[in-house]
Amino acid sequence: MSSPSKRREMDLMKLMMSDYKVEMVNDGMQEFYVLFNGPSDCPYHGGVWKIRVELPDAYPYKSPSIGFVNKIYHPNVDEMSGSVCLDVINQTWSPMFDLVNVFEVFLPQLLLYPNPSDPLNGEAAAMMMRDRVAYEQRVREYCEKYAKPEDAGAAPEVQSSDDEELSEEECDSSDEAVAGKADP
DSSP states (O other), X not given: OOOHHHHHHHHHHHHHHTTOXXXXXXXXXXXXXXXXXXXXXXXXXXXXXXXXXXXXXXXXXXXXXXXXSBXXXXXXBOTTTXXXXXXXXXXXXXXXXXXXXXXXXXXXXXXXXXXXTSOSSHHHHHHHHHOHXXXXXXXXXXXXXXXSGGGGTOOOOOOOGGGOOOOHHHHSOOTTSBTTOOOO
């Protein structure tokens, strides 16, 4: 069996060689950011989030710490801290999982199938259970306001001329718009 540091290095390299943009923090391999796109066929589609990942010394035997940097409206994500409530990361993590699983399986599942009965964001959970249409509209509003590619530190996609006009409200910058905006 390889050591945790070798496994960390191998999993990180596998993630970097996948389709995800990975941005290292300092020179270590324990903290980094990954750009994550909302899955198709759900109200999060089109959103891009910067996900902060911290690997504990005991990784892969202990789960990574995962958090959304830019805001997301979701019953299982704390709106202020970006912390994620996801059993497979918090309670049932196994060394059989790797970092690619987090971004290709666990986070897409979280966005596709929110669990309002175990909320970190009580307002989102209540709205989802009470009025699904209003909940999905709020999700799309958050995606538009906080999860554009440039909000996550990605180069924006080429837009058609129909999308180029921004309202005054969208042009107003806000200190709250993105938590932890990256330096260019």
